[in-house]
Amino acid sequence: xxxxxxxxxxxxxxxxxxxxxxxxxxxxxxxxxxxxxxxxxxxxxxxxxxxxxxxxxxxxxxxxxxxxxxxxxxxxxxxxxxxxxxxxxxxxxxxxxxxxxxxxxxxxxxxxxxxxxxxxxxxxxxxxxxxxxxxxxxxxxxxxxxxxxxxxxxxxxxxxxxxxxxxxxxxxxxxxxxxxxxxxxxxxxxxxxxxxxxxxxxxxxxxxxxxxxxxxxxxxxxxxxxxxxxxxxxxxxxxxxxxxxxxxxxxxxxxxxxxxxxxxxxxxxxxxxx
Amino acid sequence: xxxxxxxxxxxxxxxxxxxxxxxxxxxxxxxxxxxxxxxxxxxxxxxxxxxxxxxxxxxxxxxxxxxxxxxxxxxxxxxxxxxxxxxxxxxxxxxxxxxxxxxxxxxxxxxxxxxxxxxxxxxxxxxxxxxxxxxxxxxxxxxxxxxxxxxxxxxxxxxxxxxxxxxxxxxxxxxxxxxxxxxxxxxxxxxxxxxxxxxxxxxxxxxxxxxxxxxxxxxxxxxxxxxxxxxxxxxxxxxxxxxxx
Numbered sequence: 001x002x003x004x005x006x007x008x009x010x011x012x013x014x015x016x017x018x019x020x021x022x023x024x025x026x027x028x029x030x031x032x033x034x035x036x037x038x039x040x041x042x043x044x045x046x047x048x049x050x051x052x053x054x055x056x057x058x059x060x061x062x063x064x065x066x067x068x069x070x071x072x073x074x075x076x077x078x079x080x081x082x083x084x085x086x087x088x089x090x091x092x093x094x095x096x097x098x099x100x101x102x103x104x105x106x107x108x109x110x111x112x113x114x115x116x117x118x119x120x121x122x123x124x125x126x127x128x129x130x131x132x133x134x135x136x137x138x139x140x141x142x143x144x145x146x147x148x149x150x151x152x153x154x155x156x157x158x159x160x161x162x163x164x165x166x167x168x169x170x171x172x173x174x175x176x177x178x179x180x181x182x183x184x185x186x187x188x189x190x191x192x193x194x195x196x197x198x199x200x201x202x203x204x205x206x207x208x209x210x211x212x213x214x215x216x217x218x219x220x221x222x223x224x225x226x227x228x229x230x231x232x233x234x235x236x237x238x239x240x241x242x243x244x245x246x247x248x249x250x251x252x253x254x255x256x257x258x259x260x261x262x263x264x265x266x267x268x269x270x271x272x273x274x
Numbered sequence: 275x276x277x278x279x280x281x282x283x284x285x286x287x288x289x290x291x292x293x294x295x296x297x298x299x300x301x302x303x304x305x306x307x308x309x310x311x312x313x314x315x316x317x318x319x320x321x322x323x324x325x326x327x328x329x330x331x332x333x334x335x336x337x338x339x340x341x342x343x344x345x346x347x348x349x350x351x352x353x354x355x356x357x358x359x360x361x362x363x364x365x366x367x368x369x370x371x372x373x374x375x376x377x378x379x380x381x382x383x384x385x386x387x388x389x390x391x392x393x394x395x396x397x398x399x400x401x402x403x404x405x406x407x408x409x410x411x412x413x414x415x416x417x418x419x420x421x422x423x424x425x426x427x428x429x430x431x432x433x434x435x436x437x438x439x440x441x442x443x444x445x446x447x448x449x450x451x452x453x454x455x456x457x458x459x460x461x462x463x464x465x466x467x468x469x470x471x472x473x474x475x476x477x478x479x480x481x482x483x484x485x486x487x488x489x490x491x492x493x494x495x496x497x498x499x500x501x502x503x504x505x506x507x508x509x510x511x512x513x514x515x516x517x518x519x
Contacts, residue, residue, distance in 0.1 A: 176328055177364035177423075181378035181430060182354030191377055195368050 026264065032257045039250050049240055053231075053247045060230030061251060067144065067226060068213045071151040075212075076205075078152060079159020084189075086164040097160060104157035109150070110218050116150040117141055117222035147219035155212055162208070166201035167193060199270050206263030210256050217252070227251060277340075279304045279434060279465055280325065285334035287320055294320040295331065296489035302434075302467060307460045309468045309476040309497075312486035313512060318469040321486070322436050325467070326356045339433055354382055357427030361439040363419045365411035371398070371422050372407040375429045383430065390429075397425035401455050417448030421455055428459075435459065437468040453479075473516060477501060485509045 042050040085097025104112070121141040128136025170193050178188035220229035231248040235241050278301035287295040294317045302308055310318045323329040325336060327349045336343040338352050366374050375394035379385045385393070398404045401421040403414075411419055420440055427435060437456065441449045453475045460466055460479045470476065476483055476497060483500040485493045485508075493500070493509045501517075504510050 171362075171364075173360060173362055173364040174366065177358075177360065177366070178378075180326055180328060180353055180356070180358035181426070182350050182382040183378060184350055187381050191381060192366055196366075199368070 026261060028257075028264075029261055032254065032261060035250060035253050035257060039247075039254065042247070042250075046243075049238060049243050050247055052238075053234055053244055054251075056234050057227055057230040057248070057251070060225055060227040061255075063144070063225055064213070064216055064227040065255075067148055067151065067219055067224065068209075068216045071148045071155065071216075072209055072212055074148065074152040075155040075159050075208075078156030079163050082156055082160025083163025083167060086160060087167055101157045101160050104154055105161075107154075109154045109215055110221065112154050113147060113150045113218055113222050117143065117146050120146070143219075143223040147216075147222055147224045151212065151216065151219070155208060159205075159208060162201050162204045163197070166197035169200045170196045202267055202270055203263075206260075206267065209263065210259050213256055213259060214252065278302055279339050280467070281335075281337040282321075282325070283335045283337075285321070285324060285331045285336060287317075287324060287329060287331040293489050295324070297334070298486075298489070298491055300484070300491065302465060304433075304465055305463045306481045307464075307466045307468070307479055308482050308484060309470055309480040310484045310486055311470065311473070311476060311512075311516075312492075316486045317489040318486050319438050322358075322438050322467060322469050325434075325436060326353050326358055328358075350382075354378075354430055355433050357430060357432035357435040359420070359423050359427055359435065359437045359440050361442050363411075363416070363423045363443070365419055365423055365426070367411050369410075370407070371403075371409050371411065371414070374411065374422060375426050378426070379429050393429055394425075397428050398422070400428075400458075401425045402451070415448060416444045417451045420444065420448075420452045424452075424455055424459075434465045434467070437466065437470065439469050439471070441470065441472055471516070473501075485512065487512070 039050075043054070082097045082101060085093045086101065088094045088097070118141075121139055124136050124139045128134070128139065174192050174196065175188055178192040179185075183191070216226060217228040220226050220232065225233075227248060231244050235244040238244070280300070280302040282298055282300040285295050285298045286293070296317075298317070298321055300308075300321075310321070312318050320329055324331045325338065325343075327343055339355055341348045341352050341355070343349070343352060365371075366377065369377065372391065372394050375397060376387070376390040379390040379393060380387065383390075395404060395407065398407055401424055403418050403421060406414060406418060406422070411422065414422065424435075424440075440456070441452050444452065449472070453472060456466070456468070456475070457479045468475070468480075478497075480497050482494060483497050484491055485500070485504075485506075487508050493504060493506045495504075500509075501513065504513055
């Protein structure tokens with residue numbers, strides 16, 4: 001904001017890139033500070049049980065972050081191909097991606113998670129018996145990998161629709177101009193259409209990250225020791241549901257609030273003058 | 275005159291039930307400036323877009339600089355020989371002006387960065403706005419944007435330039451700056467096909483004027499004869515409407 005008062009020659013340009021976003025100018029950072037302060041205060045005033053909860057659940061926090069970040073990046077890749085497929089003139093590619101999106105979107109994530117975890121190993125073992133491959137017969141589901149796979153497949157379908165709408169929002173003339181300069185379809189997508197679509201899908205992409213972070217708590221039902229599951233274990237051992245779930249909720253809140261601030265920071269940086 | 279650089283032979287194109295082109299045949303020689311005029315919906319823009327295959331046509335053939343467009347493998351080859359300027363500019367809004375000029379040079383022509391930048395700056399000089407190299411398209415006036423779009427097409431060293439109503443989206447006071455650039459190109463010997471409503475430009479810069487109506491070429495002539503003694507009734511009607519203003 002200060003830059004607009006300056007009469008520097010590059011004033012116009014700094015306006016276009018959105019200027020430098022000052023962290024202190026985003027008042028919602030205060031909410032993050034307040035929530036962290038509340039957590040620290042609770043630990044200070046009542047180390048038992050609040051500090052105990054954090055010490056007990058800290059590996060759960062790491063698992064939650066791991067599952068969230070890994071499935072997020074995998075589902076972005078899946079969503080990119082799904083979205084391109086939904087816009088493809090190739091009937092096979094279009095058919096497969098449309099079927100994928102329509103089916104996966106209609107089934108609850110929790111059902112998908114349980115299905116992947118309990119049903120897929122049985123199918124693979126049966127396949128092993130049928131083909132006689134020993135490695136498949138011995139197959140046991142790895143909870144974390146299965147959970148990441150299930151979330152990726154589910155969120156990839158949502159992401160496909162976001163990518164599709166983002167690409168559709170780029171005027172057709174952009175593709176035509178790129179093609180008329182001799183670029184092929186992939187070059188035009190990569191250098192012209194996708195960079196513009198990216199700015200449009202950035203806000204929903206950020207929302208998906210936060211939604212995924214919260215939905216990652218569902219993996220606790222398939223033996224993944226994430227934050228939620230560690231909370232349940234602590235409560236079962238100490239019989240103090242109020243303190244446990246207060247602390248777990250606050251820890252999730254810190255993560256989602258920070259993610260929301262980062263998303264809004266990136267959005268401001270990516271804004272430009274059309 | 276040697277072989278025509280563009281040979282259009284009996285081209286047909288339809289959009290659903292509407293016949294946009296109904297057998298168009300047209301040859302354009304190297305260095306020639308052809309202006310296509312006609313009422314809206316007459317198929318002028320469609321014909322232009324067929325020449326670099328932005329539209330596909332059902333029947334007929336188009337050969338550009340010896341490359342047959344009916345063979346789909348040739349499309350990218352033709353497109354990099356044919357520059358296109360659009361009514362709505364279609365600059366890449368996420369790239370600076372200079373990057374708009376260098377992108378296709380680097381990706382399609384595989385030029386080194388330094389060479390692409392040098393060519394880009396030279397062309398910005400040519401269209402008269404070198405000071406806007408670091409600006410974004412959104413910060414430019416319509417006339418400036420269209421001049422950048424012309425420079426962007428020229429950066430590929432096209433043999434032919436196609437202009438699809440290049441001044442129709444411009445405010446009146448910006449039309450001249452774009453037409454001046456186009457007139458200069460014509461003087462330098464660029465082969466140009468221009469779809470335009472600018473009769474003044476047609477009169478001054480064209481070697482030949484083509485009048486299209488309802489998907490066919492109704493009349494073609496030199497500017498001199500076209501404006502003074504049109505032979506067809508439809509041409510006379512059209513001219514009486516556009517020239518009385």
